[in-house]
Amino acid sequence: xxxxxxxxxxxxxxxxxxxxxxxxxxxxxxxxxxxxxxxxxxxxxxxxxxxxxxxxxxxxxxxxxxxxxxxxxxxxxxxxxxxxxxxxxxxxxxxxxxxxxxxxxxxxxxxxxxxxxxxxxxxxxxxxxxxxxxxxxxxxxxxxxxxxxxxxxxxxxxxxxxxxxxxxxxxxxxxxxxxxxxxxxxxxxxxxxxxxxxxxxxxxxxxxxxxxxxxxxxxxxxxxxxxxxxxxxxxxxxxxxxxxxxxxxxxxxxxxxxxxxxxxxxxxxxxxxxxxxxxxxxxxxxxxxxxxxxxxxxxxxxxxxxxxxxxxx
Amino acid sequence: xxxxxxxxxxxxxxxxxxxxxxxxxxxxxxxxxxxxxxxxxxxxxxxxxxxxxxxxxxxxxxxxxxxxxxxxxxxxxxxxxxxxxxxxxxxxxxxxxxxxxxxxxxxxxxxxxxxxxxxxxxxxxxxxxxxxxxxxxxxxxxxxxxxxxxxxxxxxxxxxxxxxxxxxxxxxxxxxxxxxxxxxxxxxxxxxxxxxxxxxxxxxxxxxxxxxxxxxxxxxxxxxxxxxxxxxxxxxxxxxxxxxxxxxxxxxxxxxxxxxxxxxxxxxxxxxxxxxxxxxxxxxxxxxxxxxxxxxxxxxxxxxx
Amino acid sequence: xxxxxxxxxxxxxxxxxxxxxxxxxxxxxxxxxxxxxxxxxxxxxxxxxxxxxxxxxxxxxxxxxxxxxxxxxxxxxxxxxxxxxxxxxxxxxxxxxxxxxxxxxxxxxxxxxxxxxxxxxxxxxxxxxxxx
Numbered sequence: 001x002x003x004x005x006x007x008x009x010x011x012x013x014x015x016x017x018x019x020x021x022x023x024x025x026x027x028x029x030x031x032x033x034x035x036x037x038x039x040x041x042x043x044x045x046x047x048x049x050x051x052x053x054x055x056x057x058x059x060x061x062x063x064x065x066x067x068x069x070x071x072x073x074x075x076x077x078x079x080x081x082x083x084x085x086x087x088x089x090x091x092x093x094x095x096x097x098x099x100x101x102x103x104x105x106x107x108x109x110x111x112x113x114x115x116x117x118x119x120x121x122x123x124x125x126x127x128x129x130x131x132x133x134x135x136x137x138x139x140x141x142x143x144x145x146x147x148x149x150x151x152x153x154x155x156x157x158x159x160x161x162x163x164x165x166x167x168x169x170x171x172x173x174x175x176x177x178x179x180x181x182x183x184x185x186x187x188x189x190x191x192x193x194x195x196x197x198x199x200x201x202x203x204x205x206x207x208x209x210x211x212x213x214x215x216x217x218x219x220x221x222x223x224x225x226x227x228x229x230x231x232x233x234x235x236x237x238x239x240x241x242x243x244x245x246x247x248x249x250x251x252x253x254x255x256x257x258x259x260x261x262x263x264x265x266x267x268x269x270x271x272x273x274x275x276x277x278x279x280x281x282x283x284x285x286x287x288x289x290x291x292x293x294x295x296x297x298x299x300x301x302x303x304x305x306x307x308x309x310x311x312x313x
Numbered sequence: 314x315x316x317x318x319x320x321x322x323x324x325x326x327x328x329x330x331x332x333x334x335x336x337x338x339x340x341x342x343x344x345x346x347x348x349x350x351x352x353x354x355x356x357x358x359x360x361x362x363x364x365x366x367x368x369x370x371x372x373x374x375x376x377x378x379x380x381x382x383x384x385x386x387x388x389x390x391x392x393x394x395x396x397x398x399x400x401x402x403x404x405x406x407x408x409x410x411x412x413x414x415x416x417x418x419x420x421x422x423x424x425x426x427x428x429x430x431x432x433x434x435x436x437x438x439x440x441x442x443x444x445x446x447x448x449x450x451x452x453x454x455x456x457x458x459x460x461x462x463x464x465x466x467x468x469x470x471x472x473x474x475x476x477x478x479x480x481x482x483x484x485x486x487x488x489x490x491x492x493x494x495x496x497x498x499x500x501x502x503x504x505x506x507x508x509x510x511x512x513x514x515x516x517x518x519x520x521x522x523x524x525x526x527x528x529x530x531x532x533x534x535x536x537x538x539x540x541x542x543x544x545x546x547x548x549x550x551x552x553x554x555x556x557x558x559x560x561x562x563x564x565x566x567x568x569x570x571x572x573x574x575x576x577x578x579x580x581x582x583x584x585x586x587x588x589x590x591x592x593x594x595x596x597x598x599x600x601x602x603x604x605x606x607x608x609x610x611x612x613x614x615x616x617x618x
Numbered sequence: 619x620x621x622x623x624x625x626x627x628x629x630x631x632x633x634x635x636x637x638x639x640x641x642x643x644x645x646x647x648x649x650x651x652x653x654x655x656x657x658x659x660x661x662x663x664x665x666x667x668x669x670x671x672x673x674x675x676x677x678x679x680x681x682x683x684x685x686x687x688x689x690x691x692x693x694x695x696x697x698x699x700x701x702x703x704x705x706x707x708x709x710x711x712x713x714x715x716x717x718x719x720x721x722x723x724x725x726x727x728x729x730x731x732x733x734x735x736x737x738x739x740x741x742x743x744x745x746x747x748x749x750x
Binding site: 343480484487488492512585 | 626632663
Binding site for chain 2: 001003004007008098099100102103104105106107108109110111
């Protein structure tokens with residue numbers, strides 16, 4: 001059965017390898033360049049939020065100009081989705097659309113064995129591929145994270161930890177479920193994308209900022225930046241506190257041009273500023289929580305797929 | 314003699330529609346059986362149930378005493394199946410399809426399969442999608458035969474083949490039957506091709522079995538009676554009237570005799586298989602042929618052994 | 619070796635056609651004593667037919683004592699029908715010719731002659747069956 005699955009999906013397997021190779025080469029070349037540039041930063045003591053000196057600013061601007069493509073890196077997050085939609089979904093649909101399930105389910109193999117071998121091999125391949133890519137991506141991300149911080153930003157967060165592998169697993173599981181449900185390739189691809197976004201978006205936007213209760217730091221109106229935060233921390237929300245202790249992110253009124261900001265704020269009843277944040281050392285905890293969430297959904301999707309294939313008429 | 318395929322009140326429903334109702338059959342081993350019926354009669358449903366692709370809504374199906382759904386590990390190796398339009402993995406070469414057979418079936422006779430392909434002139438390194446329709450059908454058949462099944466089920470294998478391909482397909486099939494004595498059940502909506510090849514007949518119409526039995530026995534007991542215009546009630550009290558037509562001077566009856574026929578005022582003729590099958594199929598849905606009380610079996614099933 | 623053929627539309631049962639073809643071959647001398655009949659697989663390769671039909675035909679021939687099946691070897695001709703060739707029934711032939719002339723003089727056309735012959739033949743057969 002293993003040979004059959006390989007032979008059947010030989011084309012996709014090779015395509016995956018090609019994509020991995022191309023991506024790998026790109027990451028390797030650019031990553032080495034960034035690692036070199038990073039040495040300059042370190043030698044000139046430019047790391048940290050409060051780095052001083054125009055040289056550091058120059059180096060920072062040069063970096064942004066040179067590695068501007070990094071801004072497009074969040075597109076990497078689309079890779080797991082593509083994997084799920086283009087590899088996971090056709091797993092069942094292609095078999096049914098071409099009616100070859102009538103051939104293969106009447107060989108001496110049981111339907112369950114057919115499914116489990118297919119699932120195991122495809123999930124295994126997906127996990128291996130994403131795991132290999134993860135190692136490369138973490139190394140690739142690390143210079144820019146150390147310089148600019150922001151590890152909780154989408155570019156870094158999604159591609160530097162177990163969440164990356166978990167999203168690949170989720171996409172594949174959803175793809176298989178969509179395929180088993182719709183039994184038509186186009187509909188399944190569509191449904192995979194919809195389900196994936198329907199899970200990822202709320203988790204990322206609503207749930208992730210609150211995996212653990214954020215810490216809060218308050219500081220006086222006329223202070224610029226509280227020294228408690230570094231660029232490794234994640235600012236979840238910030239704004240004003242009035243005398244009663246209520247928080248708001250907007251002013252009730254507005255400030256006129258001549259008033260200084262301090263007086264304007266006081267006129268609006270603001271007593272202090274606050275910042276709500278997740279400290280950087282919670283990064284790995286958050287990664288594992290989110291991984292658990294996606295693994296949970298994956299298990300549900302896979303269970304549903306198995307049940308659907310059993311009932312397939 | 315063992316029973317190759319046994320169904321007991323087998324039924325399958327999709328939503329509100331019954332695809333198959335109360336199907337009770339007992340196919341003896343070693344026969345080549347024809348399953349005849351119009352499109353939508355339930356032939357594919359019956360075959361899919363027999364091979365474990367579908368779960369029955371009611372009733373039971375067993376092949377050699379094994380349930381293909383509940384005991385697939387034991388039943389499937391003994392069953393061969395060729396689905397309608399002989400689906401194959403079009404991207405696989407013929408050799409790779411044989412490898413598939415070998416990997417997924419214990420007891421797959423690879424040497425036999427290769428020998429047959431060679432005899433048929435089918436190149437092993439050609440992709441299945443590039444073969445002609447007749448060759449694809451042969452490949453699907455050889456794949457199923459190489460499994461060494463005891464019961465082979467085929468869903469309308471001849472429908473999309475030209476006459477030459479049909480004859481070659483049947484020749485391969487008959488050779489396999491001669492060699493191994495396997496039981497065959499093949500469905501079709503035309504009887505013509507199958508008369509010389511089948512010795513057992515099942516007529517399925519409107520999702521119900523209209524007739525099932527030994528072909529020769531069926532031929533022996535079905536007669537056409539032509540006589541002066543009259544009511545058929547006298548005959549109908551003893552024999553089963555399948556079809557009756559009257560003109561102003563003449564009455565023509567197609568009867569299934571139950572016992573010796575004594576009808577001196579009638580001209581008795583043999584009935585061709587085709588006419589007989591058509592007579593059964595032109596019954597309206599739900600209007601099953603009613604045998605006279607004396608001839609009916611206990612459970613209402615008309616069977617010829 | 620004899621080669622079979624099958625006429626699907628003759629109305630005659632398939633196995634009977636095979637029996638008749640073997641008997642015809644015996645009459646005409648195309649099959650001699652000791653000749654082997656086609657194996658079931660060879661017959662099936664010649665005419666696409668149910669193997670059981672071939673077996674049935676051979677059993678019928680064996681019942682009539684014309685052939686003998688030897689397990690593991692095949693089916694062989696045991697007795698010939700050449701002695702009953704048509705040429706050895708000259709007297710019967712002559713009386714038939716006389717009858718046909720009488721029928722034609724009586725004004726019967728071809729179909730009537732055949733109908734008369736067939737109905738008389740069938741009646742005689744029925745009589746034979748009843749007395750047998």
